[in-house]
Amino acid sequence: MVKPVIVRNLHGQVVQELGRLIVGGEIAPGENLPREELLAEHMKVSRTALREAMKVLSAKGLIESRQKTGTRVRDTIHWNQLDADVLAWRCASMPTDDFVEKLAEMREIIEPAAAAAAARRRDPEQLARIEAAYAAMAAANDREEWSVADLAFHEAVLHATHNELMISLFSVVETALGSYLELSARKASDFKYSLPHHKKVLDAIRRRQPEVAREAMQKTVADSRSNIRRHAKRRVAAKA
Amino acid sequence: MVKPVIVRNLHGQVVQELGRLIVGGEIAPGENLPREELLAEHMKVSRTALREAMKVLSAKGLIESRQKTGTRVRDTIHWNQLDADVLAWRCASMPTDDFVEKLAEMREIIEPAAAAAAARRRDPEQLARIEAAYAAMAAANDREEWSVADLAFHEAVLHATHNELMISLFSVVETALGSYLELSARKASDFKYSLPHHKKVLDAIRRRQPEVAREAMQKTVADSRSNIRRHAKRRVAAKA
DNA sequence: AACTGCTATAAAGTATTACAAATTATTCCG
DNA sequence: CGGAATAATTTGTAATACTTTATAGCAGTT
Numbered sequence: 001m002v003k004p005v006i007v008r009n010l011h012g013q014v015v016q017e018l019g020r021l022i023v024g025g026e027i028a029p030g031e032n033l034p035r036e037e038l039l040a041e042h043m044k045v046s047r048t049a050l051r052e053a054m055k056v057l058s059a060k061g062l063i064e065s066r067q068k069t070g071t072r073v074r075d076t077i078h079w080n081q082l083d084a085d086v087l088a089w090r091c092a093s094m095p096t097d098d099f100v101e102k103l104a105e106m107r108e109i110i111e112p113a114a115a116a117a118a119a120r121r122r123d124p125e126q127l128a129r130i131e132a133a134y135a136a137m138a139a140a141n142d143r144e145e146w147s148v149a150d151l152a153f154h155e156a157v158l159h160a161t162h163n164e165l166m167i168s169l170f171s172v173v174e175t176a177l178g179s180y181l182e183l184s185a186r187k188a189s190d191f192k193y194s195l196p197h198h199k200k201v202l203d204a205i206r207r208r209q210p211e212v213a214r215e216a217m218q219k220t221v222a223d224s225r226s227n228i229r230r231h232a233k234r235r236v237a238a239k240a
Numbered sequence: 241m242v243k244p245v246i247v248r249n250l251h252g253q254v255v256q257e258l259g260r261l262i263v264g265g266e267i268a269p270g271e272n273l274p275r276e277e278l279l280a281e282h283m284k285v286s287r288t289a290l291r292e293a294m295k296v297l298s299a300k301g302l303i304e305s306r307q308k309t310g311t312r313v314r315d316t317i318h319w320n321q322l323d324a325d326v327l328a329w330r331c332a333s334m335p336t337d338d339f340v341e342k343l344a345e346m347r348e349i350i351e352p353a354a355a356a357a358a359a360r361r362r363d364p365e366q367l368a369r370i371e372a373a374y375a376a377m378a379a380a381n382d383r384e385e386w387s388v389a390d391l392a393f394h395e396a397v398l399h400a401t402h403n404e405l406m407i408s409l410f411s412v413v414e415t416a417l418g419s420y421l422e423l424s425a426r427k428a429s430d431f432k433y434s435l436p437h438h439k440k441v442l443d444a445i446r447r448r449q450p451e452v453a454r455e456a457m458q459k460t461v462a463d464s465r466s467n468i469r470r471h472a473k474r475r476v477a478a479k480a
Numbered sequence: 481a482a483c484t485g486c487t488a489t490a491a492a493g494t495a496t497t498a499c500a501a502a503t504t505a506t507t508c509c510g
Numbered sequence: 511c512g513g514a515a516t517a518a519t520t521t522g523t524a525a526t527a528c529t530t531t532a533t534a535g536c537a538g539t540t
């Protein structure tokens with residue numbers, strides 16, 4: 001349920017497999033991968049398929065191949081941390097709350113700023129989309145419906161910024177947070193508790209009040225974050 | 241001088257070439273690339289090298305290959321806008337001030353937040369690094385030296401956040417802004433004019449005052465941005 | 481006559497194999 | 511200690527067979 005990463009290509013499967021291994025830390029930075037030939041044989045694919053996969057991983061900054069030296073895992077500072085795949089692999093392998101905190105921090109930085117920008121630059125069409133999402137939230141009958149509408153709301157706000165870099169960043173972070181966000185509603189009974197927060201954001205954007213929008217959104221995500229954190233703690237407690 | 245993207249691999253060159261074409265808009269989204277065979281022949285490389293390149297572009301979300309249909313350029317919403325290469329290609333092909341504004345906006349969002357986080361979480365080592373960078377700024381003798389130290393300062397602040405996602409985002413945005421930032425110093429004579437701003441940031445981080453650090457950094461980047469904007473205007477005027 | 485659904489075909493990407501070339505760490509010799 | 515030979519490993523090319531699937535054509539039904 002985290003990510004139905006369906007890849008039909010052979011090389012795509014290899015990318016996933018190796019990516020997970022590397023990001024998961026099973027092959028540490030600085031360490032060398034086996035020779036192309038051996039690795040290909042070991043993974044039951046042709047060398048070509050393996051090489052195509054390695055080119056992709058290398059584009060993501062995970063590995064570096066040099067002749068004679070072999071292919072080695074690069075240090076984490078070179079990784080494309082904002083790549084959707086890399087993030088997904090981290091989520092899959094590193095369920096440490098530490099990482100979730102970092103994601104949540106990013107969200108808490110982006111979203112208020114985005115709300116402010118949206119209030120400044122929204123056009124009628126974007127506003128309509130935000131309003132529609134809000135209406136859907138208000139009309140939601142269960143947590144599932146609410147989650148979908150909630151995501152649509154935040155997405156619509158981001159789109160209203162007209163800054164595709166921000167949109168891209170949001171979508172990456174939001175996807176990675178994915179499953180955790182679903183849990184940010186407290187209980188099944190009062191999943192709509194944050195509706196008033198969203199209303200304030202909507203109103204501020206409608207009235208073109210950047211600072212008000214920023215603050216309202218700030219409250220909204222901070223609240224959501226504390227829920228995530230609480231949930232994470234509970235999860236850790238349950239694990240122990 | 242924007243980016244000395246030196247690629248020794250053949251497929252890397254193909255990636256650059258095709259990437260530039262696509263991001264530059266010469267091959268529009270929805271449009272199909274020529275068949276692998278023809279394209280390979282046209283670019284004077286083997287089909288294998290071309291395919292390796294296409295896998296990379298496909299990982300960046302630029303293209304999508306399906307059997308029988310061929311390879312087509314995907315819609316821009318699917319592009320990995322935060323990929324360093326994609327950003328570089330946009331910078332190379334789209335010197336519109338519009339895009340620079342978007343980058344600057346991102347910077348203005350990240351850096352103050354980063355300064356606040358740094359004030360909260362810095363450890364002695366990080367602080368020392370920031371102080372060293374500040375010292376280098378103060379000691380700079382010309383614009384070149386100052387630019388290097390300036391970048392090091394901001395980098396050090398980002399590292400003090402201990403959030404690699406933020407670091408990654410910063411480095412991507414900063415690299416893309418690259419040449420524009422160099423110009424953010426007003427004239428050769430008073431390139432140090434923003435030193436006091438930086439001092440305030442440093443002090444706030446040293447004293448662990450997140451809000452003070454945020455505000456100081458906010459002023460710093462806003463100032464830098466207005467210089468960039470002024471510069472951009474002049475450039476446009478010169479072009480006309 | 482027009483629409484629906486199956487089937488055959490061929491076009492395009494996918495995958496494997498084999499081999500030649502380039503690069504460079506290491507070794508060995510002067 | 512330095513430079514040249516060597517050997518290991520990735521890079522690049524090419525030829526070939528496989529797989530998927532869009533499309534056209536045919537048949538059958540309404």
